[in-house]
Amino acid sequence: MLNRDPYADLPELPTFTLTSEDITDGQPLPTAQVTExxxxSDTSPQLSWSGAPEGTKSYVVTCFDPDAPTPSGYWHWCVSNIPADVTSLDTGAAAQPPQGATTHRTDGGSDAFEGAAPPPGHGAHRYIFCVTAVDTDHLDVEGASPAVVNFNLFFHGIGRAMLTGTHEETED
Structure with missing residues (x-):
């Protein structure tokens, strides 16, 4: 595990609150958030957020594994253009995102949430769930990868809230 902070080189943004009925910050992910x-069951967790900065016009929700054995980590989930009046997602919402939202292909090629799947024996991986407040109601990112969506957040992100779960697979 590289143990790097993937957000360290991005502009520092005001923080707001992100909570979940399904995951606890810093703790192992429940089985539902692990890959089939x-x-x-590859089920996206329930997420709720509050205290986003004034001027928020939409949100982006992502799940990123910075510890994946690749130079660029691994994107497990990305939904952009979530309307500003949406401040929570139910468990499993990745299968039915909010009206007007845009889903993006994960690094595994799915438009849905991909559960935790670290290689056996690679150690504990972090799964960073991030909600970014955006200063525009629509990012023009249809068909874009999560990396491109996040590049756009470099210019349009105005606040950030995060929760991190972990998962580890041991070798048999």
Whole structure:
């Protein structure tokens, strides 16, 4: 595990509050948020946020594993253009995102949430759930990768809230 902070080189943004009925910051993810191939169900967690900065016109929700054995980490979920009046997502909302929202392909090629799936024996991975407040109601990112969506947030992000879960697969 590289143990780097993938947000360290981005502009510092005001923070707001992100909570979940399904995941606890700094704790192992429940089985539902693990990939099916490892006994989970690839279910996106419930998320609620509050205290976004004035001027928020939409949100982007992502889940990123910075510890994946690639130079660029691994995107497990990305939804942009979530309307500003939406301040929570139910468990499993990745399968039915809010009206007007744009889903983006994960690094595994899915438009849905991909659960935790670290290689066996690679150590604990962090899964960073991030909600970014955006200064425009629509980012022109249809068909874009999560990396391109986040590049746009470099210019349009005005606040950030995060929760981090972990998961580890041991070798048999």
């Amino acid at each position: 191939s490892l006994g989970g």
